[in-house]
Amino acid sequence: MASSKKEIFGEEDIQIAKIAKALSHPARIAILRHLAGMDCCCFNKISDEIPLADSTVSQHLAELKKAGLVQGSIEPPRIQYCMNISKWEEARSLFDGFFSMEVKKYKKETIRG
């Protein structure tokens, strides 16, 4: 085997993968949709929309925060969550770029699964 591996992954690819991971669970997609429509939203309201235990929803929110897509405010009396808009736009831009890369068409016909 002509083993001439490249050393590491590109920084942009790592970023895309990171965002993709944050989006890789339907509950997290649902949370983002909900937050997007709400300006700001307390945990309670989010949790009611998601068919999972509160503690699990909390974990998913933590994932989204880890990826930077969501922020939690300290506005009393409730903790409020909202989208991190700049990060959201950064993510959109990353995926926009990725999905608009030129894809060469194959000519072969015999394709299997």
Added chain:
Amino acid sequence: MASSKKEIFGEEDIQIAKIAKALSHPARIAILRHLAGMDCCCFNKISDEIPLADSTVSQHLAELKKAGLVQGSIEPPRIQYCMNISKWEEARSLFDGFFSMEVKKYKKETIRG
């Protein structure tokens, strides 16, 4: 706790999450980029670009096939891989839609991580 959970996740959210999962590893992003630029490409060439063991690359390819983004041809003498263009466009369209949802701006200032 006012437990009025919705039953399930939306079909579209499930699809987005599924694609996102396929994209959630930098090796798989790198593989897709490589395939996009190559029209068609044997395993060998892909594997040389990815800093992981052959068997691991094979696994990542299997993930991409599972998500439908990649196909393997049976063109001798080598097995050739290429992007599934229709699926790729479907994915782009899904993400396009998702990322262009309207996001209400929050007014609160006091935000924590």
Added chain:
DNA sequence: ATTGTATTTCGTGAAAATACGAATAATTCT
């Protein structure tokens, strides 16, 4: 001060992802 409400953290368990090398199958070359 006690109760209630809201949210997170902790502990746990089960399942899936990631990675590797060895073994295997299939094909090509000698």
Added chain:
DNA sequence: AGAATTATTCGTATTTTCACGAAATACAAT
């Protein structure tokens, strides 16, 4: 036929994800 090449599958180990309920924390209301 036998050897080399190509790619996948298998077996295994480690880590991470996902989910839950119970416990902990923090704050508001009584």
